Amino acid sequence: MGLLDQFVGAIHQVQALAPAALSTALQGTTLGDMGGLVQKLQQGGLGDQVTSWLSSNASNLPVTADQLRAALGNDQVKQIAQQLGLPIDEALQVLAQHLPNTVDQASPDGSLQSN
Numbered sequence: 001m002g003l004l005d006q007f008v009g010a011i012h013q014v015q016a017l018a019p020a021a022l023s024t025a026l027q028g029t030t031l032g033d034m035g036g037l038v039q040k041l042q043q044g045g046l047g048d049q050v051t052s053w054l055s056s057n058a059s060n061l062p063v064t065a066d067q068l069r070a071a072l073g074n075d076q077v078k079q080i081a082q083q084l085g086l087p088i089d090e091a092l093q094v095l096a097q098h099l100p101n102t103v104d105q106a107s108p109d110g111s112l113q114s115n
Helices: 003-015 019-026 034-054 065-072 074-084 088-106
Strands: none
Touching: 019 034, 019 074, 019 088, 034 065, 034 088, 065 074, 065 088, 074 088
């Protein structure tokens, strides 16, 4: 028990990564909100992925942890990981796994909904 249990608990909390939870985490970063994250990813070369997440099409293109790291840059990756309470590599893995559906949920009509 102890640190490992806390770590596993944090991962389970973040795995749901609902739009509201991610938006709250992003408020503590220089990205500011989900719109800032989406814009940064588009500028970082992930436009096709982001477009698929925002569209009403049921197919969300996947993204890898390495793609997220490259698109966001080290400073913003560190900020997001800190806000999520996870080590950087774990935060990137969680984001890679859940970000497509999270953005999709936050954009039911093809554009991000404000909180």
